[in-house]
Amino acid sequence: MSIDVPAPEDSTDPLQPELVEGLARVVAVEGRLAWLEPEQTTSCGGCAASGLCGAKGIGTTASRLEMRRFPLVNDAHLAVGERVVVGVDARALLKASGTAYALPLGIMLGAGGVAQWIAGSDGITMATMLAGLGVGLLAARWGARWLGARGQLAPRFLRRASAGETCRIE
């Protein structure tokens, strides 16, 4: 299976867009690829690994971090177990949030508003909003494909994490 991995960029270039940084751990190295697993944070912004408050999203899919593993070109010769700092373009994060959440929500509420205005019945409004949510999710899928094709959703390797580096979402 071929994996589309973006080429690493020079993280010291001052003209690069602002990045949102996060910590990840190398869990496997396969040829030129390193597989990274993001470190989960808790609702207080601290590191779940430190067991600060135990609010780790119990029972949620995203709390199973292996589902969020991602590949990077291993030009930095990373070894399994190393902690690294990765970054995504801040504007891409906003576009992704808008695509995944705002677009379906907007279409759903718009559909509900029109249904309420025309029919004025709770049942019809509910059904229309469900249909609107479905359409919105399809629109989100197209939007995500468009963003993905432009390589905007891929994290970049920035640097190796220092020993005491915390895993706040920053």
Added chain:
Amino acid sequence: MQEYILLMVGAALVNNVILARFLGLCSFMGVTTRIDTAIGMGLATTFVITVSSMANWAVEHYLLVPYGLGYLRTVTFILVIAGAVQFTEMTVRKVSPPLFQMLGIYLPLITTNCAVLGVALLLVEGKMTFIAATLFAFASSLGYSLVMVIFAGLRERLALAEVPPLFAGPPIGFIVASLLALAFLGFSGISTT
């Protein structure tokens, strides 16, 4: 129409989820170090609050009330919220795995966000119609996102300011949050009844 606009203004500004009802304070302090992450968290929470409130309204009116199961309300609402978060996660993952990798950080945080349950319980108290409940939930979450973004902007500026060492970090954050709450008190002068 005017009734809906007043309901939304009241939910977003006058009775703001964070600054007037003191719900969701954990993420308010934890995920507001940058504006970008605050917007991401705000959008994710807006989606989940709106969708779960719609589901909770339906459960309340078609299951709990007709069968006299009101005493199970809190447990049922928690289940519905967990289901809504799970649904959102699965959908984002199916719709776009790269989006899931990028935005997955916010989703587990929402499960433990008491603002989601708080809004659902407020809907029951308000005895609203479906469309009013949906607009109330949407406006409440917009108010939550607005405060998150304002506070993140203030904290970004604070990071550049010369704060006395004793106040640096969370202490100055709490002081700024209290000033922001005082500022939002000004909205309580707006009559929304």
